[in-house]
Amino acid sequence: MIVPFSGDLGEIRLAAACRALESCNPALKRHGLSLTAADARALVAGRAEALRATGRIEFGVGIVEDLVLAFAGSPYVSQDTFTETVIELQELFYEARNETLEQIPDDDLIARMRSLFDEFAAGDLDLLAEALLDGLGRRVRDEGAAMNAYTLAQHRYNVSDWVDETYAPAWEGASWLDE
Amino acid sequence: MAADNVLARTDRERTVPVPVRPGEAVVDTRCSTGLVEFEARFMRLLERQMAIYTMGDSTSAPTHVAADLVRSVCFILGIDPADPELPEHLLSADLEAEFRRNTAAVEGKVRSSATLWRDAVTAMPPVPNTALRDTLAAIGDFPGQYDHRSMAHDIPVTFDYPLCDPVPEELLGVDYINEYLRRLLVEFDFLARFEPAACIRVLDGISPDHMDLLLNLYEPVATNAIGRTLAGQDPRPLVMSARGRAVVVGLLSSLDDTRRRETLHSAASTVCVTLGIDDPEAKRYMHALVPELLPRIDVALTHDLRGVFV
Numbered sequence: 001m002i003v004p005f006s007g008d009l010g011e012i013r014l015a016a017a018c019r020a021l022e023s024c025n026p027a028l029k030r031h032g033l034s035l036t037a038a039d040a041r042a043l044v045a046g047r048a049e050a051l052r053a054t055g056r057i058e059f060g061v062g063i064v065e066d067l068v069l070a071f072a073g074s075p076y077v078s079q080d081t082f083t084e085t086v087i088e089l090q091e092l093f094y095e096a097r098n099e100t101l102e103q104i105p106d107d108d109l110i111a112r113m114r115s116l117f118d119e120f121a122a123g124d125l126d127l128l129a130e131a132l133l134d135g136l137g138r139r140v141r142d143e144g145a146a147m148n149a150y151t152l153a154q155h156r157y158n159v160s161d162w163v164d165e166t167y168a169p170a171w172e173g174a175s176w177l178d179e
Numbered sequence: 180m181a182a183d184n185v186l187a188r189t190d191r192e193r194t195v196p197v198p199v200r201p202g203e204a205v206v207d208t209r210c211s212t213g214l215v216e217f218e219a220r221f222m223r224l225l226e227r228q229m230a231i232y233t234m235g236d237s238t239s240a241p242t243h244v245a246a247d248l249v250r251s252v253c254f255i256l257g258i259d260p261a262d263p264e265l266p267e268h269l270l271s272a273d274l275e276a277e278f279r280r281n282t283a284a285v286e287g288k289v290r291s292s293a294t295l296w297r298d299a300v301t302a303m304p305p306v307p308n309t310a311l312r313d314t315l316a317a318i319g320d321f322p323g324q325y326d327h328r329s330m331a332h333d334i335p336v337t338f339d340y341p342l343c344d345p346v347p348e349e350l351l352g353v354d355y356i357n358e359y360l361r362r363l364l365v366e367f368d369f370l371a372r373f374e375p376a377a378c379i380r381v382l383d384g385i386s387p388d389h390m391d392l393l394l395n396l397y398e399p400v401a402t403n404a405i406g407r408t409l410a411g412q413d414p415r416p417l418v419m420s421a422r423g424r425a426v427v428v429g430l431l432s433s434l435d436d437t438r439r440r441e442t443l444h445s446a447a448s449t450v451c452v453t454l455g456i457d458d459p460e461a462k463r464y465m466h467a468l469v470p471e472l473l474p475r476i477d478v479a480l481t482h483d484l485r486g487v488f489v
Contacts, residue, residue: 057240059245106236106237
């Protein structure tokens with residue numbers, strides 16, 4: 001399909017993404033965290049890898065900045081683990097979007113991730129993955145399946161109507177063109 | 180994958196040529212700064228389209244959805260996926276404004292398709308054909324089904340009825356629908372020049388189940404009209420007798436391929452004159468049948484042209 005970008009723009013975009021991440025530093029400082037240029041580059045590279053691994057495409061800066069700001073206040077992150085954690089959170093985020101069938105908006109999903117990360121998983125990313133993909137994802141899919149069953153039941157009802165109407169005896173003089 | 184690595188992932192995408200390859204051929208002939216700026220504007224447009232498509236819920240989408248969004252934007256902007264060169268005017272254009280203008284033009288085309296559809300339903304020949312009826316019904320739903328903002332390249336219609344001269348596959352979205360309807364109207368106008376009973380007799384000669392077959396109505400009727408003209412008869416009754424076929428066999432079997440083609444084109448022109456067909460598109464449509472007819476005639480000459488002229 002499309003490969004929209006020459007090397008120049010790739011560099012420009014990378015620099016812009018890094019600048020956007022580094023602009024989070026004043027907010028991060030309140031939580032005793034900071035992102036270096038190397039951290040920002042690692043996050044941007046992690047984003048590309050996460051999107052590739054989950055078969056998704058993102059236009060614009062994306063959600064990495066939101067993840068950084070949302071998880072900075074968690075008691076389970078520290079300066080030592082912050083970048084690594086956000087890289088893993090990115091992949092979990094995109095995976096969860098796939099598993100929840102695009103039903104949960106980005107902001108809501110990030111809020112739920114933060115809540116599960118703190119309250120259920122206590123900072124354990126494996127537990128968070130389980131809660132997101134097996135728990136939340138399954139629930140959304142089950143709701144979707146229930147909705148499909150309801151729609152199918154409605155459809156069956158309509159099909160019955162259609163069969164009755166279609167196979168009703170034609171009135172005298174009816175022709176193919178009257179259908 | 181991030182947008183700067185939007186790469187082919189499916190087999191279909193691999194076969195689709197790259198619509199924008201600014202880093203390659205284009206960069207050799209144009210100012211690379213302008214190209215980088217175009218790419219940045221194109222990206223902002225895609226970002227906005229993604230927000231519109233997801234109603235602001237998400238900045239990302241599965242690869243196949245994102246690829247469709249890109250195809251849609253290319254369709255609206257007039258970027259040909261098969262052409263490695265970008266349209267010159269887009270390099271310096273305000274893409275957002277261009278996109279809005281072109282989207283309004285697409286909306287106009289959708290309104291035209293509704294008019295064309297009404298014309299087609301009105302002109303539909305009184306010859307029973309399930310595929311034609313179903314296809315026209317499906318096209319009637321097109322304006323409601325078509326998402327011209329996000330999936331403008333899409334053709335959300337199932338076409339059961341085959342045209343005699345199919346719409347080129349390069350046409351997409353509303354352009355495909357409108358061209359299909361225009362060609363259908365040409366066929367209907369032609370068929371209206373014959374008695375419906377005569378058309379049905381021709382179709383009965385092909386198959387008694389013609390009503391339920393995926394069969395074009397124009398092609399056998401036009402073929403018989405050409406056949407009768409070759410036999411020196413008025414095309415309108417459409418019936419091709421064994422004697423008439425024998426005359427045509429005698430005429431065509433003595434000709435080489437070139438002369439045979441010329442004779443058929445000449446007969447097609449005569450049919451148009453006899454039936455009072457003036458429209459250049461209708462004439463082109465009739466002549467487009469000749470190349471299809473030639474190989475069938477080659478094969479059927481030894482069988483008295485049975486199966487070609489019925």
